[in-house]
Structures are given as structure tokens and as C-alpha cells.
Amino acid sequence: MSSIDLNELKRRMDGAINAFKHDIASLRTGRASANILDPVHVEAYGSRVPLNQVANITVPEPRMLGVNIWDRSMVQAVDRAIRESNLGLNPIVEGQNLRIPLPELNEERRKSLVKVAHEYAEKAKIAARNVRRDGMDALKKAEKDGDMGQDESRSTSEKVQKMTDDTIVEIDRLLQDKEKEIMQV
Incomplete structure (x- = not known):
């Protein structure tokens, strides 16, 4: 059995998404929150x-x-x-x-909020990539130690990469939604 816990990696990537959701929730849009x-x-x-x-x-x-x-x-x-x-x-x-x-947001303030949202998104993507790196390192070690064969290692590594891609797609989707919300007059 593989010595890498995909559920744990998934939990950590979800954590990056949840932290991002929390960060962008505090960004002020035209609506009070x-x-x-x-x-x-x-x-x-x-x-x-x-x-x-x-x-x-x-x-x-x-x-x-x-x-x-x-x-x-x-x-x-x-x-x-x-x-x-x-x-x-x-x-x-x-x-x-x-x-x-809550005062109306002017164009300049909206643009600066979008910039902050992009910074939060980048931070979340970096967190997701760090989780991927940890997973890949664990896979290489398991393969080197003989705990896992090459085929299993390759297949698990593809799952980790797919998980990372899905996480980044979700972060981008949330960012786009927030951007629309901020720019909406």
C-alpha cells in the first residue's frame, strides 16, 4: 500500500481554498458584510x-x-x-x-481591492503548490525506499497533480467571481 495519504493532501489543498475564501470575504464590495x-x-x-x-x-x-x-x-x-x-x-x-x-466605492478603490484579491489568490496557489511538492517528495522517497513501485508512484503522482490543478482552477473561479462582485457598480 502506498505510504502517501491522498486524503491528507486533499484536506490541505481544501484548507488553502478555505483560507482564500476567508481572505476575500473580508474585501469590501458595494454590499455590506x-x-x-x-x-x-x-x-x-x-x-x-x-x-x-x-x-x-x-x-x-x-x-x-x-x-x-x-x-x-x-x-x-x-x-x-x-x-x-x-x-x-x-x-x-x-x-x-x-x-x-458604507461609502460608494470609486473606480480607484475597486481596482485596488481587485489587486488585493489577486494577491490573496496567489498566496492560496502557492500554498496548494507547496502541498503538491510535499506529496511529490513523499512519493519519490517511497519509491526510493522500495515501499512503492514505479507504476504506482507514477499513477499516484498523476492524482496529486490533478488535485493541484483542480484546486488552482477553483481558486481562479472564486477570484473571478469576487472580481465581478467588486467591479459591479
């Missing part, structure tokens, strides 16, 4: 914590985010964290709630 605030960390109780650990984030309207802060003493810290997050957002404070209107 609670994921936009994922990168925001708040100074709370002596440490930096993700925003979603001190507040509920809602999407009451397509171009508006709502942030309901659990502890009244945290309102200023949350407001400051969102303003300083480089997301270009200006919260409106209403008691323990923040309303965050």
Missing part, C-alpha cells in the same frame, strides 16, 4: 481582542453595518478601533450602538 470588520481588533480589558468578542455585528441595510457593543465603557475604544482600521469607515455613535454607513 459583517466580515468587513473581521480585521478590527479593540483594546479591551488590557489586551487586543477581535471586535466580535465585544459586540454583535449586524447588516440592517445593504449599505449599513450595525455594531451593538455589550459593555458601555467600550464604545469609545470600538469607535477608535474602527476609525483606525484603514477600512475607510466612519462610525456614527448612538449610545451603545454604532451605525456604519
Whole structure:
């Protein structure tokens, strides 16, 4: 039996796709999404914590985010964290709630978001290729050690390559969808 676990390689390649999906979900498009605030960390109780650990984030309207802060003493810290997050957002404070209107995206901002999406895609493809490399190295070693014959090694190596190609096709498809979504006015 081969000493290379194709399921493990598949799991790791799926991991690259899932990480990419998470990265592009945080890219702001014309529609509001609670994921936009994922990168925001708040100074709370002596440490930096993700925003979603001190507040509920809602999407009451397509171009508006709502942030309901659990502890009244945290309102200023949350407001400051969102303003300083480089997301270009200006919260409106209403008691323990923040309303965050999402500005229209201009052409320049859309293009820079597409560029960031491409960087995320490249990172995901590199991760998938690294998984392939690990698999191919394991195959060569198994063949060299006599744990696997040449035919089995070649056939398994073709499966690993197909898995890699499929992963990269999926990343490209997700990137295209995100690009359309970003450029949609």
C-alpha cells in the first residue's frame, strides 16, 4: 500500500481554498458584510481582542453595518478601533450602538481591492503548490525506499497533480467571481 495519504493532501489543498475564501470575504464590495470588520481588533480589558468578542455585528441595510457593543465603557475604544482600521469607515455613535454607513466605492478603490484579491489568490496557489511538492517528495522517497513501485508512484503522482490543478482552477473561479462582485457598480 502506498505510504502517501491522498486524503491528507486533499484536506490541505481544501484548507488553502478555505483560507482564500476567508481572505476575500473580508474585501469590501458595494454590499455590506459583517466580515468587513473581521480585521478590527479593540483594546479591551488590557489586551487586543477581535471586535466580535465585544459586540454583535449586524447588516440592517445593504449599505449599513450595525455594531451593538455589550459593555458601555467600550464604545469609545470600538469607535477608535474602527476609525483606525484603514477600512475607510466612519462610525456614527448612538449610545451603545454604532451605525456604519458604507461609502460608494470609486473606480480607484475597486481596482485596488481587485489587486488585493489577486494577491490573496496567489498566496492560496502557492500554498496548494507547496502541498503538491510535499506529496511529490513523499512519493519519490517511497519509491526510493522500495515501499512503492514505479507504476504506482507514477499513477499516484498523476492524482496529486490533478488535485493541484483542480484546486488552482477553483481558486481562479472564486477570484473571478469576487472580481465581478467588486467591479459591479
